[in-house]
Amino acid sequence: MSRITPLNKLTSVNRLTTLYVLALGSVGLLVIVGQLLIQHSIAQQHNDSTVINVAGRQRMLSQRIAKAALALHVRPDTARVSELEEAVALWIGSHEGLIRRDGAMHLEGANSKEVQALFDRIEGPRQRIVSAAQQLARIETHEGASSAEVGGLVAAILESEALFLSGMDAIVSQYEREANAKVDHVRRLELGLLFATLAILALEARFIFRPAVANIRSTVGRLEESEAGRARIAEELRAIFDSVPALIMHCDTDGTIVRLNRSGATIIGESIEKLTGICVYDLFTGQEARLRDEDLQIVRSGEPQLGLLHYLRNAQGDTRWLRMNKIPHRGADGQTAGIIMFAVDVSEQKRLERRLMELRSEEERQLGYNLHDGLGQELSGILYASRVLANRLKAKDPESAAQAAEIIALVKRGVETVRGIAKSLRSIGDDPDALSKSLRELAAVTRETAGLKCEFEEKGSVLLFERDIAEHLYRIAQEAVNNAIRHSGAQQVWIRLAQGDEETVLEIADDGRGMDTVGMRRERSAGLDPEGMGLSIMEHRAELVGGRFQIESRPNHGTKVRCAISM
Incomplete structure (x- = not known):
């Protein structure tokens, strides 16, 4: 099967369009010509009927002249003379109009040779009738004619009338034959136009409509195939979409x-x-x-x-x-x-992550307890023993006693460090206000150990009845404060906690050197944790409890960490 290219399609469409326009124009032209012929034929028939009517009236007028002449012969009368004169005048005018085909009388066209020959044949009788009628009218008007003279004129009229009537019958018949011939001619022309129209329609059906129908059928077939293919693709895409x-x-x-x-x-x-x-x-x-x-x-x-x-x-x-x-x-x-x-x-993933965080918190708490109750107690014992040893050495060996005092100071700092670590690893408690208490204690410990101002601000009374939310918020605050201490060079840190009708908000802000948040996001998208600040952990903790985590910072304008949780 040959492949139909767009160019071939265009050529075929242009060819069919041209043929269709030509066929339509031809049919239109034939219709116009047919209408012109019909109008012309109607006009001719109207004219021919007028001519035939006038010719027929001539016979009636000749009979009227004859009757008027007889009436004058029987009883002369002025009224009858006028009637005769009027009939003769009308008869003469109509006859001349027929010969000249006077347009004023709606007798358009020209007489054929046959008709003109017939008019020439009756010209003698017509003139004798006119002459006799005019003489009769003059004689009767002056009342000077004898009965024999009047009878002679009447006889001449009657004799010529018979010849005139016979001739007019021939003329009327000839008019009718010519009119019928014209009608037959128009009928043949109309039949010719009909056959030409039918031929054009047949050619149009053969060379235009048949190829057009084939093209339409082919196009419809391709469209149906395309639609079926599109439906299959849509069904497949829908199946993929749903699966x-x-x-x-x-x-x-x-x-x-x-x-x-x-x-x-x-x-x-x-x-x-x-x-x-x-x-x-x-x-x-x-x-x-x-x-x-x-x-x-x-x-x-x-x-x-x-x-x-x-x-x-x-x-x-x-x-x-x-x-x-x-x-x-x-x-x-x-x-x-x-x-x-x-x-x-990711519900299952979030459940597992939360469980891991819970296990981690549990391990941290356990580690805190172990540090406090294990290593802390042991260091406390070492501290006590060191103090006893130092007291014994004061009198015997002052130099050794001084060294023991240094050991006591180191052990004491170790005990404080262990206790601080243990405290930071402990759970914040189960009370609804445990978060507020823990954050206030965090601020106090920060002031004591870090040597910078740290304020806790609480708007209203914040109560959290979900322990895991409070725990994660506290760890976020802890990490943010540690970041401020280690990396920002801040002089003051603010810890703020507020609770509204729709959300609980935790903010940790500092007046440190700030950071480039654009670069930070770029490094984090590359899998890096900038400056080891644990931002990913804070964000992850916020996600675990459905919070929105944000960092606002500019170089030399401090940093604000914000976590909002819908309640």
């Missing part, structure tokens, strides 16, 4: 769900039909503002948002953690027309 073990959702710029896959509906715990058309923000209770801000930034910048973490509660009441990427969907004009969300359910 991807992740939530794939398309929303418009207002957050209305346009479509989503079956796996996503399963994660949410509702049917696709029920979810389509609702606002996606309604699924993420307590995170609406954050989601709107993310989507607004995508719409304004046209850039995707990657690695976002959100949670939702499905229809069964289970909390599902989703790690999602949001990608702008652009319309035909290139502008952002919607947002495509690709989210993976």
